Amino acid sequence: LFGLLGAGWSLGKRHGGQWGEDARRMFRTWAISGVLYSFAVPGVSIPGHVGGLIGGALLGYLLVPQARRMGAVARNPPWLVLLAGLALFSVPASFALAALHFGD
Known part of the structure; x- marks a missing residue:
């Protein structure tokens, strides 16, 4: 979720205007x-949340200008599409590995 918040903030930053300012304010x-909330709940990984926020913001910042200028995400450079795919794959993979390791 924090990655999506970061990506949403980047989208607002890249879009600009009143809509962009409103989006940045909301995601911030x-x-x-x-x-x-992470500080208030014991056992929550604060570095994990901050890392997701930063990672989402960076990926959002890299992907949004190409999609907006060219009109299609598929026209992004192949290395960028691969990086985004790896980032999207890593989240469910980490949950699956955690379930295997810590599961009943």
């Missing part, structure tokens, strides 16, 4: 609330 508010 949710991210700050989430990080504060």
